[in-house]
Amino acid sequence: MTSSALYSPWRPLVIFYGICCYSATAFLSSTPFCPRGVPKSIRSRSFVSSRLASTMTVTAADITTAGKLGEAETSALSDKYKSVLYLATDKGADKGIEPNGFASLRGLTTRHLPVDVKDGLSLQLATDALQALDELPAPALVVCSSGGRASAVQCLRKATEEGWTKDQTLAYALEMKLPFVKNPSLKDWVLATVAAREYRDELPLLFRPLYEETSWTYTFLLGCPVTKEAILIDPVDLTVERDLQVIKEMGLTLVAALNTHCHADHVTGSGLLAQKVPGCKSMIAKISGAKASVHLESGDRVRFGRRYVEARATPGHTNGCMTFVTDDMKMAFTGDALLIRGCGRTDFQQGSPETMFESIWTQIFSLPHETSVYPGHDYRGRLMSTIGEEKRFNSRLSGKSREEFIEIMNNLKLAYPKKIDVALPANLVDGLLAS
Numbered sequence: 188m189t190s191s192a193l194y195s196p197w198r199p200l201v202i203f204y205g206i207c208c209y210s211a212t213a214f215l216s217s218t219p220f221c222p223r224g225v226p227k228s229i230r231s232r233s234f235v236s237s238r239l240a241s242t243m244t245v246t247a248a249d250i251t252t253a254g255k256l257g258e259a260e261t262s263a264l265s266d267k268y269k270s271v272l273y274l275a276t277d278k279g280a281d282k283g284i285e286p287n288g289f290a291s292l293r294g295l296t297t298r299h300l301p302v303d304v305k306d307g308l309s310l311q312l313a314t315d316a317l318q319a320l321d322e323l324p325a326p327a328l329v330v331c332s333s334g335g336r337a338s339a340v341q342c343l344r345k346a347t348e349e350g351w352t353k354d355q356t357l358a359y360a361l362e363m364k365l366p367f368v369k370n371p372s373l374k375d376w377v378l379a380t381v382a383a384r385e386y387r388d389e390l391p392l393l394f395r396p397l398y399e400e401t402s403w404t405y406t407f408l409l410g411c412p413v414t415k416e417a418i419l420i421d422p423v424d425l426t427v428e429r430d431l432q433v434i435k436e437m438g439l440t441l442v443a444a445l446n447t448h449c450h451a452d453h454v455t456g457s458g459l460l461a462q463k464v465p466g467c468k469s470m471i472a473k474i475s476g477a478k479a480s481v482h483l484e485s486g487d488r489v490r491f492g493r494r495y496v497e498a499r500a501t502p503g504h505t506n507g508c509m510t511f512v513t514d515d516m517k518m519a520f521t522g523d524a525l526l527i528r529g530c531g532r533t534d535f536q537q538g539s540p541e542t543m544f545e546s547i548w549t550q551i552f553s554l555p556h557e558t559s560v561y562p563g564h565d566y567r568g569r570l571m572s573t574i575g576e577e578k579r580f581n582s583r584l585s586g587k588s589r590e591e592f593i594e595i596m597n598n599l600k601l602a603y604p605k606k607i608d609v610a611l612p613a614n615l616v617d618g619l620l621a622s
């Protein structure tokens with residue numbers, strides 16, 4: 188190269204042209220891909236989409252969900268990524284995903300964080316996954332066998348970065364068709380993690396467990412710490428005055444009295460409360476056929492101030508059973524679906540062991556294992572449990588197949604509740620026959 192070429196008068200222009208081209212390319216490659224229908228505030232900043240191999244779906248510029256990686260695929264990816272986070276367990280479909288296989292040979296930094304969908308989903312695991320992604324050199328590739336767990340971790344990372352709410356996160360995941368949404372456990376895990384972060388700076392929920400001793404029934408008072416609006420879950424007619432006293436002393440305003448189902452062993456206090464407290468609505472599942480001010484369907488949210496509980500249909504004990512889950516998924520009020528180390532009987536009131544098994548596994552056991560379980564009754568003085576504990580120690584469910592569960596339920600041989608003849612007709616009219 189001659190000195191005239193090196194010091195050409197055109198050189199500044201050539202350099203300027205080069206900078207323009209580089210900037211345009213960089214701009215185009217980082218321009219947000221704005222998926223249709225996703226609100227602007229939650230559109231991805233770095234979304235790119237391409238297909239590398241049949242088992243791999245690239246869904247984000249710096250985090251990639253992938254299936255099994257062979258040597259050729261790893262080799263193709265090693266130019267693009269600096270690290271790999273393996274979410275494989277040693278079980279079933281994950282066999283063959285090598286945490287320390289081809290990637291480390293190619294000089295990629297690797298990390299292994301086993302994510303067991305059936306038994307291991309916890310808020311701690313979510314924190315660990317997010318921390319691993321913070322620590323690994325970017326861009327990182329996240330790998331699992333089907334893309335479910337990897338897409339869940341990817342979504343968590345995105346939601347954390349963007350500061351999304353639970354609803355915004357779900358809207359994003361649905362719009363992007365992220366595979367984890369189809370798995371109830373992974374979906375609950377992601378949303379519970381996001382919700383826990385969403386509410387972490389708020390004052391704690393106001394909470395009082397209450398007890399009616401003749402029917403061993405728990406009633407739960409939940410209140411918004413900011414507005415002081417409150418709800419009661421499963422009030423009993425005999426303890427309505429006691430409950431109202433607690434509500435008054437705590438400075439709360441009762442806005443709803445909810446029933447987990449149409450009870451057979453005690454008379455509900457919801458109708459009385461709706462009569463006594465202006466603005467208070469009694470509620471029960473529509474399918475129960477019982478009277479109430481409001482009929483609930485699965486997925487409905489009952490709001491009290493800035494907080495809410497979500498109603499999840501969990502039939503099996505009766506056809507209209509619902510579990511109420513707090514917005515941050517820290518608490519589940521399971522009524523007579525899941526009990527502590529047991530579950531509701533299935534031998535009357537449209538009961539069905541098959542339906543109960545399905546309800547518990549898909550709607551309750553899909554919650555994170557730290558979620559507290561508050562049942563409708565306990566006959567041994569226990570107040571609460573957790574999902575993790577019940578998955579391990581519930582003798583009717585833990586490690587039991589559907590057939591084994593049905594066998595157990597069909598042979599409980601329990602005596603009928605003493606108050607059934609009074610309670611059932613009264614509860615069909617919001618507990619108001621008995622008053």
Ligand SMILES: N[C@@H](CCC(=O)N[C@@H](CSS)C(=O)NCC(=O)O)C(=O)O
Binds near residue numbers: 402504602604606
């Ligand atoms: N002895 C009590 C009724 C006990 C009972 O049957 N409890 C029900 C929930 S209330 S309908 C139940 O499902 N129990 C399951 C179990 O395994 O105990 C009374 O006379 O009220």
